[in-house]
Amino acid sequence: MSRVQHFLENKLLPFATKLASQRHLAAIRDGFISFMPFLIIGSLFIIIQDFPVPGWEELQTKLFGPDFNQFIILPKRVTYxxxxxxxxxxxxxxxxxxxxxxxxxxxxxxxxxxxxxxxxxxxxxxxxxxxxxxxxxxxxxxxxxxxxxxxxxxxxxxxxxxxxxxxxxxxxxxxxxxxxxxxxxxxxxxxxxxxxxxxxxxxxxxxxxxxxxxxxxxxxxxxxxxxxxxxNNLLGAIGTVFAISLLWCIGLNGGAIVNGILRPFWVPLQEQNLAAIEMGREIPNIITEQFFDLIWIGGAGATLAVVFVLIAKAKSTQYKELGKLSLAPGLFNINEPIMFGLPVVLNPLMMIPLILGPAAITIVNYFAMATHLVARPTGVIIPWTTPPIIQGFLVTGHWSGAVLQIIDILMVMAIWWPFISMMDKNKQLEEESAEEKA
Structure with a gap:
């Protein structure tokens, strides 16, 4: 473990920090981030046009006329x-x-x-x-x-x-x-x-x-x-979540770095999905940026599952309270309390489930969508703070997306539990020792 920590601190961290601050990559990342609100606005109008409720298009036509469907999509035209x-x-x-x-x-x-x-x-x-x-x-x-x-x-x-x-x-x-x-x-x-x-x-x-x-x-x-x-393939998706999780292990926002590089390749895939929906065809692409939104349940590493494990299973006072304090942020995909409070950052033991959990649900989600058990991402962009389960429904436009996120949470909880258990026992012994000294 000491060798792993030495590699993280002295080899990977300097390289990743230098990469994150490279001016051209930073400009690409910040440029896309600055435009993201407009994509969300365009996506809201896509949701209005194609809200996943049977008879929605017919209702729009009845209330506003046959041209309303193309009129309401104009904000998407001037954004996407x-x-x-x-x-x-x-x-x-x-x-x-x-x-x-x-x-x-x-x-x-x-x-x-x-x-x-x-x-x-x-x-x-x-x-x-x-x-x-x-x-x-x-x-x-x-x-x-x-x-x-x-x-x-x-x-x-x-x-x-x-x-x-x-x-x-x-x-x-x-x-x-x-x-x-x-x-x-x-x-x-x-x-x-x-x-x-x-x-x-x-x-x-x-x-x-x-x-x-x-x-x-x-x-x-x-x-x-x-x-x-x-x-746009499974191995690439696994490599993406691995890279993002590994960067978070050293305290860097992996999503901001990796997404900034891959977003120019994801957006056309997302647009192809939207075009297919407009033409009434089957959604062609599984891997889009919204596919990864389904992975990061509670933030990078799918750490909302960690919050649930801490609340349900932790016996040490510190971890139990950390779980309670992290619940509200985690529901809105903010993971810093877990990353720095557990901690996960620069913790070789926690690096294992942080990488393994997202990789496992990436594989499961991909095959669930490839076999049509779960609806594929429509291409609609929603705010990253959208709570899980609601997020799954909106990203796929189908209830199966919400169910999939519930299954994902349970899987990640199972992966994290042995590691949390080890740390929790040590923390409990520390607390008992401190009480005896007091």
Whole structure:
């Protein structure tokens, strides 16, 4: 155990801390987090449109007319379906803040750069024949979830170029006395011009290739293999929960780090599920970010089960009280009281169930959904503080999701109980010894 603790403290912790603070990963993570409220808003309207109650669509039509179903989904269109534009702006803004340069100008350049490398044509069908329409930005497609990977790459490249020109003072300098807003605007003029020329050149280069656009190139070379090998299969899911749990073992928010890397690959899978529901088809994907929401019952490590074990089985006063105090936060997926109060962080013994519990229910949940015993995640995003069981129902849109989370809790309780029992006995002996000395 001492060797494990030495590895955690002296090898893994410094590396993970450095990774978490890497400016580009931090900008991607913070950019997605800043946009998350808008995805939740879009998801609420999806729930209104497709609330999982028989006859709901017919009721909407009867009360509000046949067009209401498409009208109520418009907030989803302006959040999910042009998400790449927002993400390009958000990541550019966050990265520029780290460089302490004009973040607003960087965000605008991120949007302009992304549009410059993205198709502005679409094909429509009229009377059975296809027609190419130019000078149009489509809702969805490369401007939606499919363009996320290119959006974050372009955002980083454009902001890095912007920072380079600013730091090298390759800007138009205004005389003293000019208002700061005007000075900032003219400082962005030369860098902005060069950046847009670079993006235009990128567009021109890819138009000479079979890919035509950088989006298709990135999708085929990076996104599709990454999605197939890591983001959308059982082994990738197990690896994800392992990485998140391991990072929590050393006190780092593993979800913030790992999700920030994998979210660009999960979101398109989630969008595919939503599209399938709209078209009345079977949900294609099991692994989405919402699949992992079902895993983290009470927070990372599924620690609400630990709370229940402490309340029901602990005999030491400290652990019994810790369980009671951790119940309310745990019901809203806040796990810090358990992580730092038990403690789990930097505790080699507790590292075992913290990793084993989520991995076990990941396997069970995957096969339950793969065999259609449990409904798959619809793609709807709900607030991460949504209590378990309610969360399972909303994520899957079916009662089976709620039942699955109950089974998950019981499984994790069984995994944690032997370890809690060992620690509880030691703690009880400590308390008895302290009482005798007193």
């Amino acid at each position: 379906d042009i998400m790449a534009l927002y993400i390009a702006a958000a990541i550019s803004y966050k990265l520029a803040q780290q460089y302490k340069i004009d973040a607003f100008s960087a965000a605008l350049l991120g949007i302009a750069s992304f549009i410059l490398v993205t198709p502005i044509t679409t094909t429509i069908s009229i009377d059975g024949s296809s027609h190419l329409v130019t000078r149009v930005m489509t809702v969805g497609g490369w401007y939606g979830t499919q363009g996320l990977l290119v959006a974050l790459i372009i955002a980083i490249v454009s902001t890095e170029l912007f920072n380079y020109f600013i730091k090298k003072k390759l800007v138009i300098k205004m005389p003293e006395g000019v208002p700061p807003a005007v000075t900032k605007a003219f400082m962005a003029l030369v860098p902005g011009f060069i950046i847009l020329v670079v993006m235009l050149f990128i567009r021109f280069v890819f138009l000479q290739t079979p890919y035509e656009y950088i989006h298709e190139f990135i999708y085929q070379i990076v996104a599709a293999p990454m999605t197939a090998l890591v983001a």
